[in-house]
Structure formats: structure tokens, C-alpha cells
Amino acid sequence: MSAHRVAVSLPRIGVTIGHAPQKLKTGGIEPSRRARLEVLRRIVTRTVREERAELKWNRAVEARPYLERLIQLGVERGPLDEYTAEMMEWWLPEKDLITKMHEVIVPRFQDRDSPFTSLFRLPPQRLQQFIQNKREVWKRYDIGVLEIDGNPFPQIQADRVDQSESILDVLLADALRNHQKNLQEKLDTPKKSQ
Amino acid sequence: MKLPVRSLLAIRSASTAVASAENAVPASVPAATLSSEFFDHIRHQVYGDLKKVDKVVVSVRTEDKAQPVLVNRNVSTSFHCFNHISKHFADDAVLVEVHPSVGGAYFSSVNQPLQDQAEIRKIGFDSAEDVNLVNDAYWRSCSLVTAAFLKEALDVDVDFRFPRGNIENGYFSVDVKGLNGNVFTLDELNTINRFGKSYIREEKQFEVIAVPTSVAEASGIHGDHLVRIGRQVFSTDGPCINSTRQIGRFTIFRSKSSGKSVIVGGVSIPMKQPTSSYSWSLVAKNAVQKFSKNA
Numbered sequence: 001m002s003a004h005r006v007a008v009s010l011p012r013i014g015v016t017i018g019h020a021p022q023k024l025k026t027g028g029i030e031p032s033r034r035a036r037l038e039v040l041r042r043i044v045t046r047t048v049r050e051e052r053a054e055l056k057w058n059r060a061v062e063a064r065p066y067l068e069r070l071i072q073l074g075v076e077r078g079p080l081d082e083y084t085a086e087m088m089e090w091w092l093p094e095k096d097l098i099t100k101m102h103e104v105i106v107p108r109f110q111d112r113d114s115p116f117t118s119l120f121r122l123p124p125q126r127l128q129q130f131i132q133n134k135r136e137v138w139k140r141y142d143i144g145v146l147e148i149d150g151n152p153f154p155q156i157q158a159d160r161v162d163q164s165e166s167i168l169d170v171l172l173a174d175a176l177r178n179h180q181k182n183l184q185e186k187l188d189t190p191k192k193s194q
Numbered sequence: 195m196k197l198p199v200r201s202l203l204a205i206r207s208a209s210t211a212v213a214s215a216e217n218a219v220p221a222s223v224p225a226a227t228l229s230s231e232f233f234d235h236i237r238h239q240v241y242g243d244l245k246k247v248d249k250v251v252v253s254v255r256t257e258d259k260a261q262p263v264l265v266n267r268n269v270s271t272s273f274h275c276f277n278h279i280s281k282h283f284a285d286d287a288v289l290v291e292v293h294p295s296v297g298g299a300y301f302s303s304v305n306q307p308l309q310d311q312a313e314i315r316k317i318g319f320d321s322a323e324d325v326n327l328v329n330d331a332y333w334r335s336c337s338l339v340t341a342a343f344l345k346e347a348l349d350v351d352v353d354f355r356f357p358r359g360n361i362e363n364g365y366f367s368v369d370v371k372g373l374n375g376n377v378f379t380l381d382e383l384n385t386i387n388r389f390g391k392s393y394i395r396e397e398k399q400f401e402v403i404a405v406p407t408s409v410a411e412a413s414g415i416h417g418d419h420l421v422r423i424g425r426q427v428f429s430t431d432g433p434c435i436n437s438t439r440q441i442g443r444f445t446i447f448r449s450k451s452s453g454k455s456v457i458v459g460g461v462s463i464p465m466k467q468p469t470s471s472y473s474w475s476l477v478a479k480n481a482v483q484k485f486s487k488n489a
Contacts, residue, residue, distance in 0.1 A: 175480035
């Protein structure tokens with residue numbers, strides 16, 4: 001009940017929440033709600049520690065709202081809030097990450113609204129799914145990169161530079177313009193049968 | 195009469211080439227015969243004895259700092275300075291902006307020797323500034339490369355003029371004198387294109403000399419730069435790119451008769467600006483149409 005009261009007072013997070021929760025499986029735990037939370041907790045912990053995590057797309061999409069909410073709790077309610085402390089302790093089992101969250105990550109977003117994270121899609125990748133006896137089974141997975149904004153790494157997407165005066169753009173723009181002009185002339189020209 | 199295909203790829207027995215500038219020749223000084231030996235002679239005249247080594251400090255300006263490099267005066271070029279940074283940094287350089295310790299700043303080719311202590315800045319195809327200079331240099335270089343491999347491919351003694359063109363025209367052109375108005379057939383163009391592409395893949399350097407006005411007038415050179423590509427030498431009025439390695443897609447699409455000379459038209463895209471086959475076909479088709487309309 002306290003979680004619902006806290007959630008109502010918080011602004012809405014600015015990322016998409018999947019309408020179909022994924023069945024997230026992990027080794028050693030039967031697929032269940034608890035197992036799903038364990039997977040998400042590990043992803044959130046890893047992302048807070050590394051600030052950029054490359055993982056399967058469905059897991060990245062599923063974990064992103066939880067990471068957003070966790071950062072939002074730190075920004076909106078601060079470290080002294082009882083509910084925030086409880087959530088930090090649960091989602092970040094490694095205690096030094098709680099310190100990092102409050103002293104490094106949360107101050108970045110004090111004057112900023114959600115979203116606090118970014119999600120990028122990488123090309124599909126063929127990963128080893130499991131090994132059965134001596135047989136390896138591989139499968140293609142969509143890969144995503146989940147990162148906390150303001151991280152010290154080079155940006156994934158380069159800034160868009162205006163290349164309108166480059167040789168290729170000048171030639172291609174002129175070619176397309178003339179191509180369009182020729183098509184228009186063909187349309188305006190009456191047909192021979194008429 | 196059409197030129198036979200067999201004669202197109204015959205290599206000239208003479209190793210030198212003759213080229214003339216686009217401007218009219220003054221009556222007082224005859225036009226110079228541009229050859230590789232003449233190029234070496236002018237280089238010796240401008241830069242002095244290559245055996246004498248003087249050191250000079252050149253500062254290479256990158257994005258965040260200026261790195262000093264100790265190089266040889268009148269021997270080392272900006273390319274050698276950029277190589278001290280990294281090979282990729284040097285290979286991506288198209289032009290260079292030189293701020294000498296004495297005198298005003300100017301733009302030069304990467305392969306032009308440095309004459310004094312200076313600060314240099316690399317200009318590439320992806321530079322937001324000086325885009326027009328890069329485009330003009332690339333277009334000029336494509337014309338020179340076309341003249342160079344045509345000189346080596348054709349069996350007859352030909353001269354070249356370079357009509358002033360820009361990238362907005364959609365094509366570059368070379369005026370070939372000595373073919374008596376005989377244009378190339380489609381088969382001959384295909385052969386020329388194959389030879390030209392193999393020539394470009396050899397990664398020939400554009401050796402450039404900035405010729406002072408006094409030397410140019412005394413030697414009969416019409417232009418302020420001498421450029422050597424392989425064994426072919428031409429005079430031009432501006433800087434050139436680093437090497438033929440920077441030339442990407444390239445084609446000579448058509449030739450047309452203009453009196454007794456033949457104007458050869460082509461189009462090219464830099465290696466650093468890749469594009470799809472469909473886009474390239476649009477660009478080439480547009481170039482053909484514009485070249486034909488200007489007949």
C-alpha cells in the first residue's frame with residue numbers, strides 16, 4: 001500500500017513500459033515472478049555499475065522502466081526517504097552502488113526531467129543459447145544497449161553533421177532535382193494516342 | 195575515322211608528357227614542355243638542393259592541442275607531419291591550412307613541401323569549414339587524373355586543356371587536343387574506364403610544387419602550381435588532393451567533338467563518401483544529360 005501511495009506522488013516516467021511482460025528466465029531459478037525480478041535486479045545492478053550495458057533487446061526494454069523509477073526516486077525523494085532507501089537496498093544489493101547512485105548518478109539529473117536513460121538497438125547477433133551434452137545450440141537475438149545518460153563513454157550515435165555541401169550531396173541533390181523535373185515533363189507531355 | 199581499340203592501351207615509348215595550360219600562350223615566352231625532368235628542375239629551382247638538410251619545427255593543430263613536429267625544410271610535406279600523429283590522420287587529409295611564422299595563411303596541397311616554420315591544420319572531406327575548397331580541389335584532381343591516364347593510354351601525342359568547371363555542373367571535363375575530333379566509341383570508353391580504374395587503384399601521389407610568379411614567367415608555365423601524377427606533369431591553378439587513393443567511384447561517361455579537339459566528360463565521388471549503386475547511377479545519368487545539353 002505504501003508503494004502505491006508513493007507512486008501516485010511521483011511524476012510519470014518518460015519511457016515506454018512494455019504492455020506484455022517478458023518471461024525472463026535465468027539459470028537455477030524456476031520461471032516465476034521472483035525469477036523475473038531477479039533477472040531485472042541483476043540488469044539494473046549491472047547498469048548502475050557500468051552505466052552502459054549491452055544485453056538482449058527484450059531484457060533491456062523490460063529493465064529500463066525499473067531503472068528509470070529507481071533514479072527518479074533518488075531525484076524526487078532523496079536518500080533520507082524510507083521508501084527510497086528500501087528500494088535502493090533491494091535493487092542494488094552491492095552497497096557501494098547505493099553510494100554511487102546517491103552521490104554520482106542522482107546529482108546529474110537534479111535539474112532534468114525523465115528520461116534519464118537511453119536505449120539503442122544494435123544489429124541482431126548470434127549467441128550461444130545452451131549446450132546439450134556435446135551439442136551447442138545457437139540462436140539469433142536482437143541486441144540492445146541500455147545506458148545512463150551522462151556516462152563518460154563516447155556516444156553511441158554520432159552527432160548529425162550538416163553535409164549538404166559535400167560532393168556527394170551536391171551531385172545527388174542536383175540529380176534528384178533533374179530526375180523529378182524529367183518525370184514532371186513526361187507527365188505533362190500529352191500521350192501520343194490522344 | 196574512329197581510333198582502333200588496340201591502340202588505346204598502347205603505352206607510349208616516351209616517358210614524358212606534354213600538357214599546356216588553359217590560358218592563351220603569350221608570344222614572348224613559349225609554353226614549357228612539361229615533363230618529369232622539368233618538374234624536378236623546377237623543384238630544384240624553387241626549393242633548392244634536396245641534399246642540404248635544414249630542420250624546422252612545424253606545429254600540427256588537432257582538435258584539442260597543437261603538437262610540434264621536427265621536419266626537414268623544403269623536403270618534408272604536411273603529409274609527413276600528419277604521419278607523426280597517425281597514419282589514418284594523414285590518409286584522411288585532403289588539404290592543409292598553413293599559418294607560416296612570416297606572412298599570411300594559405301591553403302595548400304598535403305604533398306607540397308614546407309618552406310618555413312608554420313602551424314598547419316588538416317582539412318578533410320568531413321570538415322565543416324572550407325567545404326568549397328575541398329570540392330574544388332577534388333574536382334580539379336579528377337580532371338588531372340583523367341588527363342594522366344589518357345596520356346598513358348592513348349598512342350598518339352595529345353595535349354590537354356582543363357576547362358574551368360565546378361561541382362555544380364555535375365561533371366568534370368578535359369579538352370584533348372590531337373585526336374582530330376575523333377570521339378571515343380562505347381567500346382573504347384569501356385576500355386578507357388577499365389584502364390583508368392586500374393590506374394587510380396595504384397594510389398599515385400599528387401606531387402605539387404607552388405611555383406612563384408617570377409619562375410613561372412621565366413619558365414613559360416601557365417599556372418601557379420605544377421602537379422606530377424606518376425610520370426605525367428600538368429600545370430594547374432590550385433591545390434590538389436593527397437593521392438588517387440581518395441578517389442572513390444569514377445567513370446568517364448562520354449566524349450564529344452569540339453572542332454579538332456575532343457572534350458571528355460566524367461564524374462566521380464570521393465572514397466570517404468560511399469553511396470549506393472542506385473544513387474551512383476542517378477548521379478552518373480544526370481552528369482551524362484548535363485554534358486550532352488552543353489554540347
